[in-house]
Amino acid sequence: MTAATHPLAPALLAGFHRRKLQAIALPALVMLYLCYAFFAFDIPSLFAKARLDNAAILASDFWSYKTHVTRDNRTGRVFAAVEGEAKGAYPAGTFPDWVSQTGATTTIDLGTGHVVTYDATGARFAVPGYGTIDIRPDGAGLKLTAPEPLPDWINASGNRVSVTTDAGRFTYTRSKVETFRYFAGWELFFFTLDSPFAGKGWGELAALALWGDRIDPARSNIAGMAHDIWTNGMWHHADVAGAIFETVLMAFLGTFGGAIIALPLAFAAARNMNPLAPARFALRRVFDFTRGVDGLIWTIILSRAFGPGPMTGALAILITDAGAFGKSFSEALENIDEKQLEGIRSTGANALQRARFGVIPQITPVLLSQTLYSLESNTRSATVIGAIVGGGIGLLLTQAIQTQKDWEEVAYYITLIILMVMTMDSLSGWLRRKLIKGA
Amino acid sequence: MVDIAFGPTPGKRPDPKAPGAAYLAMTRRKRLYGGLILVVFLAMLASGFHAAETRNAGGFLSGLAQLDDFPREVLAEAWTKRANLPALMWAALPSLIETVNIAAVSTLIGVLAASLLSLLATRGLARWPLLTPVIRRLLDAMRAIPEVVIALILIYILGGGPIPAMVAIAIHTTGAMGKLFSEVAENADLKPVEGLASVGATWGQRMWLGILPQVAPNWFSYALLRFEINVRASAILGFVGAGGIGYDLKIAMQWGGGRYDSVVAIFLVLFATIVLIDQLSDRLRHRLVKGAAQ
Numbered sequence: 001m002t003a004a005t006h007p008l009a010p011a012l013l014a015g016f017h018r019r020k021l022q023a024i025a026l027p028a029l030v031m032l033y034l035c036y037a038f039f040a041f042d043i044p045s046l047f048a049k050a051r052l053d054n055a056a057i058l059a060s061d062f063w064s065y066k067t068h069v070t071r072d073n074r075t076g077r078v079f080a081a082v083e084g085e086a087k088g089a090y091p092a093g094t095f096p097d098w099v100s101q102t103g104a105t106t107t108i109d110l111g112t113g114h115v116v117t118y119d120a121t122g123a124r125f126a127v128p129g130y131g132t133i134d135i136r137p138d139g140a141g142l143k144l145t146a147p148e149p150l151p152d153w154i155n156a157s158g159n160r161v162s163v164t165t166d167a168g169r170f171t172y173t174r175s176k177v178e179t180f181r182y183f184a185g186w187e188l189f190f191f192t193l194d195s196p197f198a199g200k201g202w203g204e205l206a207a208l209a210l211w212g213d214r215i216d217p218a219r220s221n222i223a224g225m226a227h228d229i230w231t232n233g234m235w236h237h238a239d240v241a242g243a244i245f246e247t248v249l250m251a252f253l254g255t256f257g258g259a260i261i262a263l264p265l266a267f268a269a270a271r272n273m274n275p276l277a278p279a280r281f282a283l284r285r286v287f288d289f290t291r292g293v294d295g296l297i298w299t300i301i302l303s304r305a306f307g308p309g310p311m312t313g314a315l316a317i318l319i320t321d322a323g324a325f326g327k328s329f330s331e332a333l334e335n336i337d338e339k340q341l342e343g344i345r346s347t348g349a350n351a352l353q354r355a356r357f358g359v360i361p362q363i364t365p366v367l368l369s370q371t372l373y374s375l376e377s378n379t380r381s382a383t384v385i386g387a388i389v390g391g392g393i394g395l396l397l398t399q400a401i402q403t404q405k406d407w408e409e410v411a412y413y414i415t416l417i418i419l420m421v422m423t424m425d426s427l428s429g430w431l432r433r434k435l436i437k438g439a
Numbered sequence: 440m441v442d443i444a445f446g447p448t449p450g451k452r453p454d455p456k457a458p459g460a461a462y463l464a465m466t467r468r469k470r471l472y473g474g475l476i477l478v479v480f481l482a483m484l485a486s487g488f489h490a491a492e493t494r495n496a497g498g499f500l501s502g503l504a505q506l507d508d509f510p511r512e513v514l515a516e517a518w519t520k521r522a523n524l525p526a527l528m529w530a531a532l533p534s535l536i537e538t539v540n541i542a543a544v545s546t547l548i549g550v551l552a553a554s555l556l557s558l559l560a561t562r563g564l565a566r567w568p569l570l571t572p573v574i575r576r577l578l579d580a581m582r583a584i585p586e587v588v589i590a591l592i593l594i595y596i597l598g599g600g601p602i603p604a605m606v607a608i609a610i611h612t613t614g615a616m617g618k619l620f621s622e623v624a625e626n627a628d629l630k631p632v633e634g635l636a637s638v639g640a641t642w643g644q645r646m647w648l649g650i651l652p653q654v655a656p657n658w659f660s661y662a663l664l665r666f667e668i669n670v671r672a673s674a675i676l677g678f679v680g681a682g683g684i685g686y687d688l689k690i691a692m693q694w695g696g697g698r699y700d701s702v703v704a705i706f707l708v709l710f711a712t713i714v715l716i717d718q719l720s721d722r723l724r725h726r727l728v729k730g731a732a733q
Contacts (some may be wrong), residue, residue, distance in 0.1 A: 030547060037544045040537070041601045055596045246494060253487050256480075292714045296675045296685065297706060300692060304509035307496025314491050384587045388678055391494070394587065398679065401591045414588050421583040 054404075061407030066168075066180040069099055069108050071118050073137070073176050078106050078118065087192055087233040098181070108179050110167035116179045123177050125163055125170050135161050135172045142172060186408045189235060195228040235412070240396065244420055246310040247392035250382040251375060251424070254317025259371040261322045266329030267355065273333060283326070290323030295381060299389050308390030316385055317378050325370065332366045333359065365436045372428040372435075379424040383417055393417055517703035527704035531687060535708050537601055538683035539716075541676075542669035545605045549612025550662045553578075556613065557620035558646050564624060564632070566642045578621075581614030590676050604681035608669050619661050620654070627653045656727045663720040670716055674709060684709055 068084040071077070080095050082088030095101065098109045108116040113128035122136030131147040133154065141158045155162045163170040168181040191198040196215045197205060208215070209222045216224055230238050267273045269283040290298075299316040306312040336359060344358040386394030397413045400406050492499050517524065559565050560574040586607040593603030631649035640648070677685020684705055691701045 034544065034547065037540055040540055041544075041605065043602070046597060046600075046602055049598045051596055051598070058592070058595070246491070249487050249491050253484065253491060256484055257488075260484075288714070292710055292717065294671050294674065294709070294713060296671070296678060296688075297709075301509055302502075302506075305497070305506040306499070306502035309491070309495030309497075311488070311491040311495035311499060312497075314488075380583075380585045383585045384675055384679075387587055388675075390496075397588065398591060401595060404595065410592070414584070417585060417588060418580065418583045421585070422579070425583070 058407050058410075060182070062411040064182050064184050065186060065408060066182045067096060069095070069106070069116075069179045069181070071106065071123075071177050073174065076104065083234075085234065108181070110165075110179070110181050112167055114165060114167035116168075116170055118177060123170075123172055127163075127165060133161075133163060135177075137174065140174075142174070186235075186412065190229050190232070191225075192228075192233050197225055197228055235409070240393070240413070240416065243386075243391075243393040243396050244416060247382045247386055247394065248379065248420065248424070250310050250313040250317060250386065250392060251378040253311075253314035254321055254382070255371060255375045255378050257314070257318040258321030259325050259367065261318070262325035262329055263367070265322070265326045266333055269326060269330040270333035272336075272338070273355075273359075284330075287323045287326040287330075290319050291327065292323075293320075295320045295385060296388070299385050303389045310386075310391040313382055313385045313389045313391050316389065317381060321374060321378065324374070328370055329363070329367060332363050332370075336362045368435050369432050372432045376421065376425045376428045379421050393420070513699040513702055516697075516699040520700040523700045524704050524707075527701045528708050531684060531701070531705045531708050534677075534682070534684045534687045535712060538673050538677060538685065538709075539670060539712065541601050541605045541608065541673040541681075541683055542666060545608035545612055545673070546662060546666045546669050548605075548609040549665070550616055550658070552609070552613040553616035553620050554658065557617045557624055558650065560617065561621045561624045563629060564627075564646070564650060575621075578614045578617040581610050582618065583614070584610065586611050586672055586676060587679055590681050591679060594680050599680050599682060599686075601682040604673050604676040604683065607676065607681075608672050611672075612665055612669060616661060616665060620658055623654045623657045623661075624650060660724045660727045663724055667713075667717055667720055670713060 065083055067080060067082050069078070069080045070084075078101060079092065080090045080099060090096065098111070100107050100109075104120045106118040108118075110116060113126070115126045117124045117126075122134065124135070125133040127133065130151070134145040136143050142156075142161055144156050144161055146154065150156065153164045155164075159174050161172045168179060170180075171178045197208070200208070205225070209225060214221060219227070265283060265287075269280050269287065271280065274280055295316055298319045299313070302315050302319075303312045306315065340362060341354055341358040344354050349357065382392060383394040383397070386392030387398045388394075393413060393416065397410065397417070400409045400413060488499075556574055556578060559567070560571050560578060562568070562571060565571045565574075586604075589607035589610055590603045593606055597603055627650050631653070632645050635645045635649045673681075673683055674685040674688075677683035677687070678689050680686065688702065688705045688709070691698050691705060
C-alpha cells in the first residue's frame, strides 16, 4: 500500500521496467543479427560445398604416414617408398620388414591377417572375415573375383579396382598395382633412408653416438647425426629453422624499430612537451594515417618497392607500429606527473635534460610494457605478413597448404608456429617482469 | 655481536665523510649496465636488420628510391579515371559489408564464448574449479594459433568464403578475450555472488546477476577494441583467399595496370571504414569508462 504510493515508486518501477526491457532486447538483437549473418554467409549451402574427404585426408595425414609398395605391371619391378616420394624410397631390391619377395611373388603383410600378394597372374588381397579378392588382367580390362555381394569398401570399374580397409589401401590399374600401409607418426622425421642412421631405435642411436664405431670414418657419429637431421630432404629442418628465424626477426625489428622511431615523434606530439599546436595536430594525423592504412596495405606497397623477404615484412610492421606507438606513447607522455619535471626544471636543466631525467624514468615502464606486449602479437602478424610478402614460416605454411599434399608438414609448421608464439609470449612476459618490476 | 655483524675486516662501507659517494658509484654502475644493455640491443637491431636485408629480394636503399613508384603509378591512373571512383566505391560496398560482417559475427561469437570460458577459468567463480587450469591452457592455445593458419585449413575443407575467416577470427578472439575477461572478473566483488548463493541461486544465475553487471562495462570496452582489430584481420584474411574486401583488393592488384582505379576505390572505402569504426569505438569506450554523464 505504502510502496505503491511512495513518491519515488513510479520512477523506480519505470527504471526496473526499462532495464528488464534492455535485458531482453540486447540478446534478441544479437540473435537477430546472427540470424541475418547465417543467411548472409550462406551457411545452408556450406555443408553441400564442404569437402569432407579433404578433411579426412587432412586428419589422417596429421598424425600418420603411409608407405607405398608399388609394382609396375609392365616391367614387373616392385619398389617401396615412404609417401611415394623419391626422397623416401627404399634402395632398389630392399623392402621394409613387412614385405617379402621370392621370385616374381611379393607378399605384403598389412597386419591383423590382411595379406596382399602380387604374383605373375595378378594380385590377391586376403581380408579376414570377408575372403580373398582376386584380380587379374583380362584383355583390355581387369577381372575381379571376390565374394558377392561386393561391399562398399571395394570400388571396382572396368580398369581400376580399389579396396580400402582399416589396415591399408590397395589399388590395381592396368599399369600398376599399389598397396598403402599406414603408420602412426611423421615419416623419417630425423633421418631419411639414405642416411646410415635411418630406422634405428633411440637406444641404438644413443649407443652409436656415445661409444659406437664410426660409421663414416671422416666424422664422428654425433656430427653425422646432426648433419643428417639438419639436411633431411623430406622435412628441410634447416630451411624451417631459417624461416622461423625470419619470422621472429620481422617481429623483433618491426616492434623495436617502430618504438624507437615513435619515441621522439611522441614527444613532438604531446601537449605538454610541444607548444606548437599545428605541429601536434599534423603529427597526430600522421599517426592516424600509418595506423589506419593497415599493415596489409603497407605490406603491398612495400613489397612492390623492396621485393619479397623479411625486411619488407619488418618495415610493414614497423610503419604500422610506429603509428600505434606514437599515439599511445604521446598519451603516456601527457599523463606524466608534472612535479618531477618541475623539480628538474628548478635546477636549471635544459629541455633535453628535463626529458632525460624528468620524463624518461616515468614513462619507461609504460613504454617497455607496451612494446613488449606488441612483440608477441607482432610475432603472429609476422606469420600472416610473411604469407603475403613471401618470407618466413608463413610462406612455408601457405605453400604447404596450397600443394594440398604434405599435410604432415602443415601439422609440423602449425606446431612450430604455436610454440614460437608461446615462446615469444613467455619471453615478453618474463622481460616485462624483469625490466619493470625489478627496476 | 655488532662486531661480528659488521665483520672483522672493514669491507665496503659508506664513507661517512663523503655521503654522496656510494650513491654516485651506484648510479654510475647502473648507468654503465644500462648503457651496455642499450649497446647490445642496438647491435642486435643493426645486425638483425642486416640479416633481414640480405635475405630480402631487394635492398633497402635501392628500394627506398622506388618506394613511391607504385603508389604514384596507382594514383596517377586513378586520377585520370577519377570519374569511375564513386561507382567503383559503390560496387565495393557489398564486399565491404561482408568484411565488416565477418568481423562483427566473429567478435560476437568470440565474446560470447570468451564470457563463458573466462568465468569457468576464473578462480573463485569457476563452476568446476578442477577444470580451471585446463580451460586456461585451452584459451592460451586458442590465442597462440594465428588466424591465417585456421583460415587456410578451413578454406581447404570448406572452400573460399566468409566462414573460414569468421571461424578463424572467432577462435582467436575467444582466446584473447578470455584472458582479458578473466582478469576483469578476478577483480569483481564477490559479495553479490555470496548473496545470490545464500538464496539458492544456480551458478548461471549467480554469474548473470552477480558478476555480469559488474564486469559488463569493461568487457564491452575490450570487445569494442577487439572489433576494431578484427575488422583489420578480416580484411587481411581476405587477401589469403577468405572472401570480403581483401579478396577483391587482391584480385584488383593482381590485374595490375588498368584496374588501379578500383584498387584506389577499395582502398578508400576500407580506410574510411577502419577510421570510422576506430572513432566510433573510441567514443563509445570513452563513455563507458568515464560514465555516460560526462
